[in-house]
Structures are given as C-alpha cells and as structure tokens.
Amino acid sequence: MSDDFLLLNPGPVPITDAVREAMDAPMVSHRSAEFEAVYERAQDGLEYVFEHSTPQEETTSAGGTGLVLNGTATMGMEAAVANLTDAENEVVALVNGKFGRRFKRIAERYARVTPVEVTWGEAFDLETVAEHVTDDTDLVTMVHNETSTGILNPVAEIGEIATEHDARFVVDGVTSIGGDVFRIDDWNVDIAITDSQKALAAPPGISALYVADRAVEHLDGERAPFYADLEWHLRKAADHQTPFTSAVPLFRALAVAVEEIEAEGMDRRIGRHRRQAAAFRAGFAAMGLDDFPTLDDASERSNTVTAIELPESVRENPEEFFDAVAERNVSISGGQAHLDGEIFRVSNMGQLTDEQVLRGVETVGEALADVGYDADPAAGRDAARTEL
Amino acid sequence: MSDDFLLLNPGPVPITDAVREAMDAPMVSHRSAEFEAVYERAQDGLEYVFEHSTPQEETTSAGGTGLVLNGTATMGMEAAVANLTDAENEVVALVNGKFGRRFKRIAERYARVTPVEVTWGEAFDLETVAEHVTDDTDLVTMVHNETSTGILNPVAEIGEIATEHDARFVVDGVTSIGGDVFRIDDWNVDIAITDSQKALAAPPGISALYVADRAVEHLDGERAPFYADLEWHLRKAADHQTPFTSAVPLFRALAVAVEEIEAEGMDRRIGRHRRQAAAFRAGFAAMGLDDFPTLDDASERSNTVTAIELPESVRENPEEFFDAVAERNVSISGGQAHLDGEIFRVSNMGQLTDEQVLRGVETVGEALADVGYDADPAAGRDAARTEL
Numbered sequence: 034m035s036d037d038f039l040l041l042n043p044g045p046v047p048i049t050d051a052v053r054e055a056m057d058a059p060m061v062s063h064r065s066a067e068f069e070a071v072y073e074r075a076q077d078g079l080e081y082v083f084e085h086s087t088p089q090e091e092t093t094s095a096g097g098t099g100l101v102l103n104g105t106a107t108m109g110m111e112a113a114v115a116n117l118t119d120a121e122n123e124v125v126a127l128v129n130g131k132f133g134r135r136f137k138r139i140a141e142r143y144a145r146v147t148p149v150e151v152t153w154g155e156a157f158d159l160e161t162v163a164e165h166v167t168d169d170t171d172l173v174t175m176v177h178n179e180t181s182t183g184i185l186n187p188v189a190e191i192g193e194i195a196t197e198h199d200a201r202f203v204v205d206g207v208t209s210i211g212g213d214v215f216r217i218d219d220w221n222v223d224i225a226i227t228d229s230q231k232a233l234a235a236p237p238g239i240s241a242l243y244v245a246d247r248a249v250e251h252l253d254g255e256r257a258p259f260y261a262d263l264e265w266h267l268r269k270a271a272d273h274q275t276p277f278t279s280a281v282p283l284f285r286a287l288a289v290a291v292e293e294i295e296a297e298g299m300d301r302r303i304g305r306h307r308r309q310a311a312a313f314r315a316g317f318a319a320m321g322l323d324d325f326p327t328l329d330d331a332s333e334r335s336n337t338v339t340a341i342e343l344p345e346s347v348r349e350n351p352e353e354f355f356d357a358v359a360e361r362n363v364s365i366s367g368g369q370a371h372l373d374g375e376i377f378r379v380s381n382m383g384q385l386t387d388e389q390v391l392r393g394v395e396t397v398g399e400a401l402a403d404v405g406y407d408a409d410p411a412a413g414r415d416a417a418r419t420e421l
Numbered sequence: 422m423s424d425d426f427l428l429l430n431p432g433p434v435p436i437t438d439a440v441r442e443a444m445d446a447p448m449v450s451h452r453s454a455e456f457e458a459v460y461e462r463a464q465d466g467l468e469y470v471f472e473h474s475t476p477q478e479e480t481t482s483a484g485g486t487g488l489v490l491n492g493t494a495t496m497g498m499e500a501a502v503a504n505l506t507d508a509e510n511e512v513v514a515l516v517n518g519k520f521g522r523r524f525k526r527i528a529e530r531y532a533r534v535t536p537v538e539v540t541w542g543e544a545f546d547l548e549t550v551a552e553h554v555t556d557d558t559d560l561v562t563m564v565h566n567e568t569s570t571g572i573l574n575p576v577a578e579i580g581e582i583a584t585e586h587d588a589r590f591v592v593d594g595v596t597s598i599g600g601d602v603f604r605i606d607d608w609n610v611d612i613a614i615t616d617s618q619k620a621l622a623a624p625p626g627i628s629a630l631y632v633a634d635r636a637v638e639h640l641d642g643e644r645a646p647f648y649a650d651l652e653w654h655l656r657k658a659a660d661h662q663t664p665f666t667s668a669v670p671l672f673r674a675l676a677v678a679v680e681e682i683e684a685e686g687m688d689r690r691i692g693r694h695r696r697q698a699a700a701f702r703a704g705f706a707a708m709g710l711d712d713f714p715t716l717d718d719a720s721e722r723s724n725t726v727t728a729i730e731l732p733e734s735v736r737e738n739p740e741e742f743f744d745a746v747a748e749r750n751v752s753i754s755g756g757q758a759h760l761d762g763e764i765f766r767v768s769n770m771g772q773l774t775d776e777q778v779l780r781g782v783e784t785v786g787e788a789l790a791d792v793g794y795d796a797d798p799a800a801g802r803d804a805a806r807t808e809l
Contacts, residue, residue: 042450045669056444056670060618062430062752063625103626104492105666108648115646139647230448230666237451238491238626238668258503258646259527260496278493278618280626281433282444283668364450 039363041393043180043208043338045230045237046383048290052235055289056282063281069273071281071288075101076273078291081299082233083225083243086215088300094217096246100266101239101287103279106207106228108261109240111139113203113224114174115257116264117248118144122171125200127162127191129155130179131369132205140174143256153372154182154325154340156332163194170200178209181369183324183340183378185209187331192221201251207231211294212306212337212382223248229283232306232337234383235290238283293384303336308421309381309390310336316394316417317341320401320408325376337382340368344406348374357400363393387421427751429781431568431596431726433618433625434771436678440623443677444670451669457661459669459676463489464661466679469687470621471613471631474603476688482605484634488654489627489675491667494595494616496649497628499527501591501612502562503645504652505636506532510559513588515550515579517543518567519757520593528562531644541760542570542713542728544720551582558588566597569757571712571728571766573597575719580609589639595619599682600694600725600770611636617671620694620725622771623678627671681772691724696809697769697778698724704782704805705729708789708796713764725770728756732794736762745788751781775809 040047061067079099084092102109118124118140126137128150140146149165151157166173173195177188188204195202201223206215210225211232217225223245230237244252244267254262265276294302314324314334325340326332347354351367351374358365368376379393394417398410428435449455467487472480490497506512506528514525516538528534537553539545554561561583565576576592583590589611594603598613599620605613611633618625632640632655642650653664682690702712702722713728714720735742739755739762746753756764767781782805786798 038447040448040450042452044666045448045450048448053445053448056624057441059426060428060433060436060441060624062428062433062754064430064754065752104496104648105668107665108492111647142643142647228666236444236448236668236670237666238671255530258649259499259530260492261646261648277495278432278616278625280493280624280668280671282624282670282674283626286670364453366450366452 036362039389039392041379042364042366043378043380044228044382046234046380048234048236048286049293049384051293052286052290055285056236058285061281063275063279068281071284072101072275073273074288075284075291076270078288078295079241081295082211082291084217086210086299086303088214088303090299093219094245097217098244098267098270100242100244100270101284102242102261102266103239103275103277105237106205106226106240107135109226109242110136110205112257112261112263113226113242114140114172115143115261116252116254117201117203118172119256120144123147123169124172124174125149125166125170127157127173127175129153129157129182129184129186130176131181132176132179132207136174136176136205144172154184155327156184156329157186159187159190159331162191166194166198166200168198170198172201172203174203176205177215178213178335178337180208180338181372182326183335183338184326184328185333185335188220188222190331196221201248208337208382213303217243217245229287232382233287233290233294235287236283239280239287306381307336309385309387310339312390312417312420313339313379313381313394315420316413317397319416320398320413338378338380340376340378342376343374347401347404347406353404354400357403358396361396361399363396365397390421391417424750427777427780429767430752430754431766431768432616432770434622434768436622436624436674437681437772439681440674440678443673444624446673449669451663451667456669459672460489460663461661462676463672463679464658466676466683467629469683470599470679472605474598474687474691476602476691478687481607482633485605486632486655486658488630488632488658489672490630490654491627491663491665493625494593494614494628495523497614497630498524498593500630500645500649500651501614502528502560503531503649504640504642505589505591506560507644508532511535511557512560512562513537513554513558515545515561515563517541517545517570517572517574518564519569520564520567520595524562524564524593532560542572543715544572544717545574547575547578547719550579554582554586554588556586558586560589560591562591564593565603566601566723566725568596568726569760570714571723571726572714572716573721573723576608576610578719584609589636596725596770601691605631605633617675620770621675621678621682623675624671626668627675694769695724697773697775698727700778700805700808701727701767701769701782703808704801705785707804708786708801726766726768728764728766730764731762735789735792735794741792742788745791746784749784749787751784753785778809779805
C-alpha cells in the first residue's frame with residue numbers, strides 16, 4: 034500500500050517483522066544461558082558482516098572480535114578513541130561533516146587533536162592529510178560514509194597514511210557497514226564502529242564494534258570510561274557475556290537482523306544498496322536537482338545515504354517542503370547543523386523494496402511541485418526505474 | 422499456571438504484556454514528534470516516581486528533571502560522578518556490597534577517592550562515615566538498596582553528613598526507586614539513579630536519572646564522557662529530545678511502565694513491595710534459613726531484594742541447588758563476586774503476584790529438599806502467606 038508509513042531517514046531504518054517480533058518475548062536475565070546464546074548469535078552474525086563485506090564475501094580480516102555495546106554508535110566512537118589514547122597522545126581527526134566533527138569533539142576529551150577539516154560535503158585532499166599525519170600521530174579517526182553529507186570517504190588511502198606512521202586507525206562505518214564494501218585489513222582498520230539501526234536494520238539503542246586482533250595490545254581500558262572499558266568487554270565477550278546489564282530485547286532483535294544479512298549474503302546486499310542509491314540519484318537528477326557532495330578522485334557518492342541540495346526557491350521556506358513530504362506519510366531528513374534548510378537526505382539502508390525507492394523519488398517530486406518548484410515526479414520515477 | 426517461567430532475579434524483572442507490546446510498533450525516527458511525545462511521557466512518569474515515592478505520595482523535591490540515558494544504570498552512576506567531579510576533587514565512596522564497590526571504582530577514574538568500606542552485607546557505622554566526610558569532600562556516593570546483599574542503607578543519615586560539609590550527594594536507587602520510599606530533598610540527594618529493568622518493571626537497556634535543580638550549578642559536562650554529558654542531556658530534555666540516537670522501542674516500553682506505576686499509585690506499590698518482601702523473609706525463615714544482611718539501628722532489610730545464606734551443607738555443591746530451582750522453571754540469583762556459592766537472592770520488584778511469591782518460597786524449599794537439606798516447603802509457603 035502506497036499509504037503505509039515509509040521511513041527514509043538515514044537511521045533508524047525500517048525493520049522486518051521478524052526482527053521486530055524478536056523483541057516480543059518473555060524477559061530473561063542477561064546472566065542466563067539463553068542470553069549468552071543470543072549474544073553468540075549476534076556476535077557470529079556481526080563478525081560475518083564486519084569481515085565479509087565485499088562483493089566476493091571473502092574474509093578481509095586476519096582476526097578480530099565483534100562486540101555489541103549497550104549504547105549507540107556515539108558511545109562506540111568514544112570507546113574506540115578513549116581506549117586507544119591518553120592525554121599525551123596525538124589524534125588526527127578528519128572532518129568533512131557532522132560525524133567527523135563528532136569524532137574530533139570526542140577526541141578532544143582524551144588527547145591532543147590535530148584536525149584536518151574541509152567544508153562539509155567536500156572531499157579530503159589526500160596530500161593535506163599526509164602532511165598532517167606524522168610519526169607523532171597515535172591515532173587517526175575518520176568517517177567512512179559521512180551520513181550528514183552523503184559522501185563516501187577514502188578509507189583505504191587514509192589507512193595507508195596512518196599505517197606508514199604506525200598510528201592506530203579508527204573508522205566510523207555506521208552507515209556503510211552492512212550496505213557497502215568494508216575491508217578491515219586492506220584498509221588497515223584497527224577498530225570499526227557501526228550502529229544497530231543503520232544498514233544492519235535492527236532497532237536503535239545498541240551499537241557494534243569490530244576490534245582487530247592487532248589493536249588489542251594498544252588498548253588500555255583503565256583510561257576509558259568505566260562503562261566503555263574495551264578490555265573488560267573483550268574479556269566477557271569471550272564467554273558471550275557483557276560486563277553490565279544489556280538490552281535483552283535489542284540484542285535479540287540484532288541477532289535476527291544479522292542472520293537475515295547473512296542469509297541474503299553480502300554480495301547481493303551490497304549490489305542492492307548500490308542499485309537503489311543509483312536509482313535515488315538518477316531520479317532526483319531527472320527532476321533537476323543537484324547532488325550535495327563535491328567529489329574528487331578518491332571520494333565517491335554514498336551508496337546508502339543520498340544528500341541533495343534544496344532548490345534556491347525552496348530554501349526560502351524549507352518547512353513547507355518537508356511538511357508536504359510528511360503529508361504523504363513519508364519521512365525524510367533535512368540537513369544537520371548549518372546545513373539545516375539547505376539539503377534533504379534519504380536513506381536506502383536496510384531492506385527497502387525497489388517500489389519504496391520509487392515512491393521516495395516520486396514523493397519528493399510531488400512535494401517540490403506543491404511548493405512551486407517545477408519538478409516532474411513521473412520523470413523522476415522513470416529515471417530511477419532505469420537503475421533498478 | 423505454576424509451570425510458567427518465573428523470573429525472580431533482581432533484574433531484569435518480568436514485564437507486563439502492555440509494556441512488552443509497546444516495543445512492537447513500526448520504527449520512527451528519534452528526531453520525530455512521535456518520539457518526543459514518547460520521551461515526554463517517560464519523563465512525566467519518571468518524575469512522578471522520583472518525586473512521589475512515599476506512602477503519602479507527597480512531592481519530596483522542590484524541583485528537578487527526570488532524564489533517560491541510553492545505557493544501563495552503570496552508565497548513569499558514571500554520568501553522575503563524572504559530571505560532578507574532576508581530578509582535584511575528593512569523593513567519599515561508601516562500600517558494603519558490589520554496587521557500592523562499583524561506585525568506588527567509577528569514582529577512581531575521575532577523582533581522589535576515600536573509601537568507607539565494611540564487609541559486604543554489614544551495615545555502615547554512621548560515626549565512621551562522619552569521620553571520613555570533611556569540608557574537603559566534594560562528593561559522597563552510596564547505594565540505597567544494595568542489590569548484592571539485600572540491605573537497605575541509611576540514605577537520610579548519610580545525606581545529612583554530606584550536607585553538613587557541603588558535599589554533593591549521589592545515590593544509586595536502582596533497586597529501591599519504584600518499589601520503596603525515596604525522598605529527594607529530605608535526604609539531600611543531588612542526583613538519584615535508577616534502571617529500567619528493576620522496580621520500574623521495563624525492559625533492560627536504558628536507565629534514568631533525577632537531577633535536582635540544586636545540582637545543576639555543580640555540573641560540568643565537559644569533564645564527563647562525551648556520551649554522558651549531563652548538561653547536554655538536560656538542554657535537550659527541555660524539548661523532550663535526546664542528544665544522540667535513542668533506543669526507540671525501550672523508551673516506548675518505559676513510558677508505558679511508568680504510566681502503569683502512576684496508575685497503581687506509589688502508596689499501594691510501596692505497600693505491596695513491603696508486604697511481599699516480608700512474605701519472602703517469613704517463608705525462608707520458616708524453613709530454617711538465615712538472612713544474609715547484618716543490620717544495625719540505621720539499616721534495614723531490603724523490601725525489594727531478599728538475600729539468604731545457603732545452608733552449610735548446600736555450599737558444598739551450590740550448583741545442584743540452583744539447578745534444582747531451574748528445573749522448576751524458576752530463575753533466582755546466586756551471590757556475586759566472593760559471595761558466589763554462599764547466598765541466594767530473589768527479587769520482588771515490579772509487579773509479582775502474591776501467588777508468584779509463594780511459588781518462589783516453595784520452589785526454594787523443594788530444591789533444598791532435593792539436595793538433602795531438611796526444608797519443609799509447605800511450612801515456608803504457609804509462613805509467607807501470613808504476611809500477604
């Protein structure tokens with residue numbers, strides 16, 4: 034039914050009935066064997082996703098551990114930084130959007146920070162990054178898929194720079210992992226972070242980390258927040274336990290969600306995400322809209338989050354446009370921070386149907402027409418369909 | 422049906438169908454008006470519980486804010502300590518069980534700590550506490566209902582000592598708030614912490630704080646973990662928003678759970694908890710078992726968690742006893758840390774029926790008989806019934 038509520042926000046994303054229903058079971062203790070079995074399923078599925086996110090599904094890690102944190106990805110980002118640095122350390126934080134900035138702000142609480150900042154939505158210049166990372170650098174942080182601007186940043190290239198200087202490398206893969214390629218070892222990633230409610234398509238509230246074995250010797254849980262002590266989390270995870278109480282219903286749902294990903298296979302899942310993102314881009318372009326991100330050789334458009342500039346005429350009163358979308362029972366996102374009123378964003382993370390993608394394109398076109406912009410929703414839909 | 426699974430652990434506790442079903446709804450964004458409405462309901466209900474937990478249900482606070490944190494109570498304990506102290510500060514941490522020790526360990530990451538420790542399960546000596554709290558003390562931490570030992574600690578008396586020296590006072594009310602009396606202002610509490618899955622009877626994964634208005638001027642979110650910056654949480658909470666992504670299903674369930682508490686009324690709820698705890702104690706005593714906590718004038722037995730010494734003969738092989746309980750489809754807890762194998766613990770938090778309390782007593786008696794201890798389950802049940 035085209036009237037169903039359609040959630041196109043870049044998280045939380047729609048969840049399947051099976052995932053939702055997994056929450057709906059009698060409560061058990063987080064210290065029970067039943068819970069350990071749930072956590073083991075979640076870890077196994079996560080390790081599949083973290084290690085096999087390529088079109089060939091080959092393993093990309095020589096070894097590591099998938100952990101679930103009882104907090105969202107911001108907690109995961111903080112756990113990674115805090116366990117790997119202290120006040121004497123230097124962090125190079127790459128910023129070209131809201132989540133890159135978040136990494137920088139987190140790092141400022143734990144270490145000395147050298148930011149490499151470019152205008153939100155623009156690509157990093159690799160030479161500039163190479164100039165800032167030195168042998169004094171202990172940690173480099175970056176966002177793979179910058180959710181705030183729809184750009185896919187060059188993790189491979191930055192990972193190489195970090196490794197040349199023996200710096201740890203921590204990557205926010207929150208809106209890529211589970212929907213696009215991610216290569217742990219080839220990209221020299223020490224800790225990767227994702228969130229439950231993005232491309233994993235589980236309910237929000239918890240997050241997941243992959244800690245590569247090579248990173249373990251660099252961890253020091255004592256300098257991290259007590260709640261985010263990764264040495265403790267790893268020690269307990271070896272027995273499929275968590276250090277503290279855990280969100281039993283959300284862990285149950287996550288276990289089902291990652292099993293659904295494994296059943297689909299990362300090859301098909303990545304293909305589907307790329308196809309649907311291309312359809313969104315083609316559809317919006319056919320209605321005369323411009324992509325927000327500015328790319329260069331090393332950067333690409335996101336395959337999970339599409340960010341589009343609002344036409345000048347719409348920017349005068351963007352709320353009217355967003356209201357016209359909402360009236361059609363579709364939920365999309367605006368820009369964050371200073372991009373508020375300048376862009377809109379849609380997600381194709383999780384398991385949208387092609388029909389839902391087409392409805393998203395058409396709805397945006399209709400809403401634009403409502404507010405006086407000369408858009409042809411049918412043309413948008415047709416262009417999107419050619420990519421599907 | 423007596424064969425139904427009966428969860429008597431001191432958290433998570435059973436949840437009602439309405440609470441469980443609240444999780445089972447289509448996903449919405451944590452930035453939507455729908456979510457703000459959910460959070461407002463949760464805050465309103467929490468403020469009722471934090472402020473009106475007396476038999477008369479009168480307000481016990483001149484003003485404060487109920488916050489939900491997307492993390493369990495350990496995160497709440499850390500948030501309270503970290504936002505109120507820095508490395509120059511002194512924390513007096515009261516320890517007579519596992520959760521008091523946890524407060525101490527958390528405080529050690531942020532400040533200088535002067536512990537006041539007594540054997541787990543024993544009462545604090547007020548004079549000793551008074552000797553340790555001085556004008557140099559910035560913060561006093563304590564646990565109200567020590568879940569690990571079943572003792573109810575004297576918050577009122579310690580709050581008075583803290584206030585005499587103008588020290589902040591942070592109280593873990595995790596297993597008391599929602600089930601027993603809690604008085605914010607009379608007890609001089611600056612921040613109170615509780616967890617969703619204890620006496621609030623919601624699913625685990627999130628926690629709640631009450632920040633008294635008088636504490637706000639002492640907060641400094643910059644020195645806390647980024648994820649636990651209480652100034653930021655308070656700023657967003659004013660608009661019923663959260664700083665980061667939140668566990669939408671768990672917030673929905675918590676909103677229903679606190680509304681159920683308000684519908685029952687704290688007077689009746691406290692009365693029920695006290696009655697059922699008395700029944701547990703009477704039932705176990707009638708089977709010749711000894712309470713674990715050692716009380717004095719200022720301390721009491723818990724009204725939400727009952728801790729009982731395992732008989733000497735059972736301690737030789739405690740797993741046999743716990744297996745015999747589990748075979749009857751009842752889940753109880755053993756002792757934590759060094760108390761493992763020495764005690765067992767049952768909870769009456771939430772909304773157990775009287776029949777479930779009786780089944781708990783009888784099941785423990787039957788399991789004891791199975792492992793050769795001379796217990797009379799029927800006598801235990803009869804004694805428990807007299808209290809109900």
